[in-house]
Amino acid sequence: MREMKHKKSTLLILLTAVATMLSACSGGNNAPSASVSPSPTASEEAPAQTEAAEEPLAVDLNGREIRISHWWDATPVGDSEADELARERIKKVEEKYNVKISYLNTEYWSTSEKLSSSVLANEPFAEIVRLPDGFIWGLMQGGFLTPLDDYLKNSRIAPDVIDSMRFGGKEVYGLEGWFNANDTGLFYNKRIFKEAGLKDPQQLMDEDNWNWNSMLDAAKKLTVDNNGDGKMDQYGLAGAHYVLSELLIASNGGKIYDEANKKVSFDSPEAMEALNFLYGLYNEHKVIKANEGNDWEDPAKYFSEGTIAMYPGGQWEIEGRIQDKLKDEWGYVYLPKGPQASSYFDPVGQTAAYVIPKGVKDADVIVKIWEELQDFDNYKENQRLWLENVLPDETSIANAMNDDGKVQRLFGGRFGGLGIKDQLDSVTEKFVKGEVTPSTGVAQVIGPAQAAADKVLSGEQDKE
Known part of the structure; x- marks a missing residue:
């Protein structure tokens, strides 16, 4: 919706x-x-x-x-x-x-x-x-x-x-x-892919080869120092950690919350695989441009400035954030498939x-x-x-x-208002600087996340 x-x-x-x-x-x-x-x-x-x-x-x-x-x-x-x-x-x-x-x-x-x-x-x-x-x-x-x-x-x-x-x-x-x-997908800069001589996401999707691996391969090749000053001035990806976590978990067929059973589920194998992949994007591959003070506004701004190759986001962002701002040719494709996914997925969390x-x-x-x-x-x-x-x-x-x-x-289970995503976001926020691993971080917050959801669903008054 x-x-x-x-x-x-x-x-x-x-x-x-x-x-x-x-x-x-x-x-x-x-x-x-x-x-x-x-x-x-x-x-x-x-x-x-x-x-x-x-x-x-x-x-x-x-x-x-x-x-x-x-x-x-x-x-x-x-x-x-x-x-x-x-x-x-x-x-x-x-x-x-x-x-x-x-x-x-x-x-x-x-x-x-x-x-x-x-x-x-x-x-x-x-x-x-x-x-x-x-x-x-x-x-x-x-x-x-x-x-x-x-x-x-x-x-x-x-x-x-x-x-x-x-x-x-x-x-x-x-x-x-x-x-x-398909309300959520990935925006990509055609110029950047063309200048690098790479197949863009649409071409990869047409070949049925649009997945985490092909996205990562492109992101690594497109994270470059163009002016030779020793600093990366173009990156493969941009995004907010709390958005990327949700999209990656869904693209791997995972859920943050199992609404039918009222269970927090971001510790499932599919979700943990996604969180480990996100951790690697930040810390091993270093292909996500760091935000400069505003995790929500900065990624879209970077993409509209033409310094980012790929930006996962929602269609509603086009007006006001991309249209008439990005001067390069660009396109919109599905979110790439995760290893456990048999289809492309659009998350409804x-x-x-x-x-x-x-x-x-x-x-x-x-x-x-x-x-x-x-x-x-x-x-x-x-x-x-x-x-x-x-x-x-x-x-x-x-x-x-x-x-x-x-x-x-x-x-993926409607988790808005249950306090679940707050707990997960407190972990992925630390991914950006490599301060905690997914396994350690999730183990610390899975219990509090479940307790927060149970509290809301029981109608218990917040005593704070």
């Missing part, structure tokens, strides 16, 4: 009926998760839709305002065809149900507190609220959200998407219309969804209104139109759309 322009901060989770929850995608670092994107234009692939449900009987809500909260202004005011169609849907919904649709722009970190405090006051601040799972876990456990199972019978939402909103395998607490199969706060009246009608505001029929077409505007060539667009179906969406 899409979005996250927010910056990361340390988790503090308050989960009782008198508390609220603030959480981050990964602890102590200023960045969103790699697998979650921040804007309403981020890429997702629509699955096959179920047959349309019978037209519901119109319910007159007497001119009531239906407020829909995002952490951006989602009002469709543009002159694009997508915005025009969105305005048409809004008009139809307003006339059918006798309501007024309005969009709230709620500051990201204030959303959880605003939702919980307004529910406690019996005055939910919005009927529909966009939330990342980092907020959903705590609000769900605290009883601040409306369970939606009973309202999703005969829904136009595909069954697998509905099931993906069962947090902890229990009731559905979120609404989402679709999910992608964190998600976002629309929730209905507890106490919202006519929740069944609100669900129908939300569904009728969605563009189920044209989403994939709109998706391609957006990609055509932001990606440089048809091959990159085909990759982003997963046209060949080679990318599988890997549900």
Whole structure:
């Protein structure tokens, strides 16, 4: 699912009926998760839709305002065809149900507190609220959200998407219309590869030879001192340690959290192999350019400056971070396969969804209104139109759309808000300087990570 322009901060989770929850995608670092994107234009692939449900009987809500909260202004005011169609849907919904649709722009970190405090006051601040799972876990456990199972019978939402909103395998607490199969990949600089006489990632992918080894081989050859001053001025890779760890674990078929069994799993063989590979990139091969103070902003800046050959990241980063900044030719490919992977994987470690706060009246009608505001029929077409505007060539667009179906969406357990990634990030942060090995570091934090998750899922109040 899409979005996250927010910056990361340390988790503090308050989960009782008198508390609220603030959480981050990964602890102590200023960045969103790699697998979650921040804007309403981020890429997702629509699955096959179920047959349309019978037209519901119109319910007159007497001119009531239906407020829909995002952490951006989602009002469709543009002159694009997508915005025009969105305005048409809004008009139809307003006339059918006798309501007024309005969009709230709620500051990201204030959303959880605003939702919980307004529910406690019996005055939910919005009927529909966009939330990342980092907020959903705590609000769900605290009883601040409306369970939606009973309202999703005969829904136009595909069954697998509905099931993906069962947090902890229990009731559905979120609404989402679709999910992608390739929201995260790797950007590469064509000029750098061409000048070095190397096959670029697209060529390697076409040969079915795009994997950790071929990426490492290219990264080593492209980490060079071009001006002869004894210092590397071009690197094979750039990234934040907490993003790279998540992507590499997923690309090897591993998971950070086993949601079904409620077990932290970044100590699994697949995950440990990925962490050892990441450690080697930093310390043995030294192919990752060091960040200079901002782990989140620096890597994208390096890539846009043309001094980095490869940058793993999300499609949502293109606008604002790459497009119109990088002057060289560039492309977009899948994440390379790890040794244990039989397919290309796109990780889903964190998600976002629309929730209905507890106490919202006519929740069944609100669900129908939300569904009728969605563009189920044209989403994939709109998706391609957006990609055509932001990606440089048809091959990159085909990759982003997963046209060949080679990318599988890997549900790695929604760990946002559970405190799990904070513990792992405290280890990978030390990888950068070689201060701790993966085996030692993981052994130190696997227990605290499990305890943090158990605490949130039990609804225990944070006593700090």
